[in-house]
Amino acid sequence: MSVTKQGETKAGDVSAQGSALDGLIERAGKLRGPAPVHLWNPADCGVIDIRIDRQGGWHHEGRPILREALVRLFATVLRREPDGSYVLVTPAEKLTIAVEDVPFIAVEMAIEGEGDARKLILRTNVGDLVVVDAAHPLRIAPGAARDGLVPYVRVRGGLEARLARPLVHELAPHFEQRGEEIGLVSSGHFFVIGRAEAVVTL
Known part of the structure; x- marks a missing residue:
């Protein structure tokens, strides 16, 4: 077996302000592993200011999210829609985020x-x-x-x-x-x- 490692994009820290982000973190935190997002069809709650840059780094309101555990949590509830957009989904809400290339x-x-x-x-x-x-x-x-x-x-x-x-x-x-x-x-x-x-x- 040959193995190659590349420095990982550091996921990061964010102050979880605002009810939308707080609620998302709380509900996503109850899940374990990738969620069955394809089975969920909650109400569209609009856009949240979260962006994934081309290097895989996550940002909230322009600031990098530095807590890797939080990034991995969000990744478990990420879904791509038929129109090509990306959303964070829980059984209770759906929030659109921006992705520069792929997540x-x-x-x-x-x-x-x-x-x-x-x-x-x-x-x-x-x-x-x-x-x-x-x-x-x-x-x-x-x-x-x-x-x-x-x-x-x-x-x-x-x-x-x-x-x-x-x-x-x-x-x-x-x-x-x-x-x-x-x-x-x-x-x-x-x-x-x-x-x-x-x-x-x-």
């Missing part, structure tokens, strides 16, 4: 096995463990010129994690060409990165 960052990986038996296992900055497979596919999106191609993985529901750059470099030796396509095998599935002539850099 999570994959910060650590392990590769087990070889060939078609290989499994790519990722850990996110909020503690989710994800085995890349048909239910948790890897996708590639074009990034800025300096970024090349940017890999994302589905974590749960419609929520994705972007792979931290050091992990991308660690993955490169495991790419293989099949016909005119280059990709990566995990859990018996071949995830296409792109056509061989188009894949220049990751």
Whole structure:
């Protein structure tokens, strides 16, 4: 097994002021593990000033949330809506938040096995463990010129994690060409990165 670690985005401290945030923390705190948010359809309570930046950092009213436990708590009740927006959901309320890219960052990986038996296992900055497979596919999106191609993985529901750059470099030796396509095998599935002539850099 090969393991790569990347410094995690530090989740953080916030003074929980305002009834909306207080109530959300209280209700979310009663849950254990990822909540069944897909089963809940509470009233829409509007927008709360919470933002997840491109590096996976959470902010409330412009201030970073530094308490990792609080960030992980919020992550358990995060849901992506059909229109692409992100909401924090409990059985009692639904509050829209802002997400700059995707909510999570994959910060650590392990590769087990070889060939078609290989499994790519990722850990996110909020503690989710994800085995890349048909239910948790890897996708590639074009990034800025300096970024090349940017890999994302589905974590749960419609929520994705972007792979931290050091992990991308660690993955490169495991790419293989099949016909005119280059990709990566995990859990018996071949995830296409792109056509061989188009894949220049990751």
